[in-house]
Amino acid sequence: MSSILVLAIVFWLAAWAANQWLVQVKPNGVVQQRLIGLVVPLLFGVALLVLWEGITRGFNIPQVLLPAPSAVWERLINSLPTLWADFRQTFLKAVLAGYILGCGLGFAIAIVIDRSPFLQRGLLPIGNFVSALPIIGIAPIMVMWFGFDWPSKAAVVVVMTFFPMLVNTVQGLAASSHMERDLMRTYAAGYWDTLLKLRLPAAAPFIFNALKINSTLALIGAIVAEFFGTPIVGMGFRISTEVGRMNVDMVWAEIAIAALAGSAFYGVVALAERAVTFWHPSVRSGQA
Numbered sequence: 647m648s649s650i651l652v653l654a655i656v657f658w659l660a661a662w663a664a665n666q667w668l669v670q671v672k673p674n675g676v677v678q679q680r681l682i683g684l685v686v687p688l689l690f691g692v693a694l695l696v697l698w699e700g701i702t703r704g705f706n707i708p709q710v711l712l713p714a715p716s717a718v719w720e721r722l723i724n725s726l727p728t729l730w731a732d733f734r735q736t737f738l739k740a741v742l743a744g745y746i747l748g749c750g751l752g753f754a755i756a757i758v759i760d761r762s763p764f765l766q767r768g769l770l771p772i773g774n775f776v777s778a779l780p781i782i783g784i785a786p787i788m789v790m791w792f793g794f795d796w797p798s799k800a801a802v803v804v805v806m807t808f809f810p811m812l813v814n815t816v817q818g819l820a821a822s823s824h825m826e827r828d829l830m831r832t833y834a835a836g837y838w839d840t841l842l843k844l845r846l847p848a849a850a851p852f853i854f855n856a857l858k859i860n861s862t863l864a865l866i867g868a869i870v871a872e873f874f875g876t877p878i879v880g881m882g883f884r885i886s887t888e889v890g891r892m893n894v895d896m897v898w899a900e901i902a903i904a905a906l907a908g909s910a911f912y913g914v915v916a917l918a919e920r921a922v923t924f925w926h927p928s929v930r931s932g933q934a
Contacts, residue, residue, distance in 0.1 A: 650699075650704050651701065651703070652700075653700065654696050654697050654700020654701070655697070657693060657697075658696065658697045661689050661693035662693070664689060665686050665689055668682050668689075669686060698715055699714050699716060702714040709894060711894075712894075713898055718895050718899055718902065720895075721893075721895040721896050721898075722902065722903075725896065725899060729899060731879050732881045732883070732903075733903055733907065735876075735877075735881075736799070736865075736868050736869060736872065736881040736882065737881075739796040740871075740880075741800075741803060741864045741868045744799070744802065744804045744868065747803075748806065748808045748864070749807050749856070751808055753811055753812075755812055756819065757819075760816065760819050761837075770812075770813060773808075773813055777806075781867055781870045781871065784805055784806075785874040788871065789871075794876055794877060795876075795877060796880075798871065798875070799867075799871040799872060799876070802868065802871040803864045805867075806863045806864065810856045810860055810863070811853070811857070813856075815856065817849075818849025818850070819845050821845075821849055822844050826844055826848075827845075830843070830844055851919075851923055854918070857915045857919075858912055861912045862912060865908045870882060872886075881904055884900050885897050885901070
């Protein structure tokens with residue numbers, strides 16, 4: 647067993663012991679609680695990378711099968727212009743455009759069908775059916791309809807994000823109790839007053855749940871859609887091309903950028919949820 651692998655295992659065990667100790671510490675305040683919540687996953691992630699490095703170098707695993715994190719980092723640093731162009735094409739264009747359109751349309755249609763039991767019973771089962779359609783079946787059709795550039799990828803994202811938002815919003819609008827709605831009627835509140843002051847606030851956790859789910863679905867959908875036709879730029883295009891060239895370190899660099907972008911996107915939505923639904927018991931319990 648090589649010295650690099652031994653050092654990696656020792657570091658892993660030390661990090662594991664440190665995390666075991668940190669999770670048992672009783673924080674004195676909110677700041678210490680948040681600091682521990684940040685250090686534990688960060689230390690775990692660093693330990694995982696160190697162990698990965700030790701295994702690949704200790705057992706001399708070929709780079710084609712599994713490159714070391716240091717090799718992926720070197721490729722990432724040396725390919726920043728290419729990675730930025732791919733990120734801009736996939737995330738800043740296809741993902742954001744499709745996410746905004748899909749979630750916005752899902753929310754708007756949910757408001758429309760909220761007043762129609764017929765549409766609720768007819769459209770929601772169709773939504774569940776469309777949500778189960780595989781991306782590999784939708785993407786080629788969208789490429790034929792909207793061309794090879796980013797609009798066809800955005801269309802795939804719209805299809806993937808529309809129905810989760812629709813279903814969650816409809817369920818959220820039904821979350822308020824009959825007693826609360828009866829109370830609004832005693833105040834002579836009409837439909838729109840009840841919607842804006844009672845039902846939409848009650849539906850906010852459901853809506854943000856859909857937004858968080860869609861933040862990951864959108865990125866996955868755009869990357870997979872690029873496998874079926876795209877200009878010579880994009881994260882999905884780069885992954886499929888570099889796999890064929892056996893440049894696996896570049897593939898992992900794209901995966902790392904996608905993971906960071908998806909995590910950051912999810913985090914922004916989660917922070918927005920905490921700011922908007924500060925009154926919800928789940929948020930208040932987390933701040934206690």
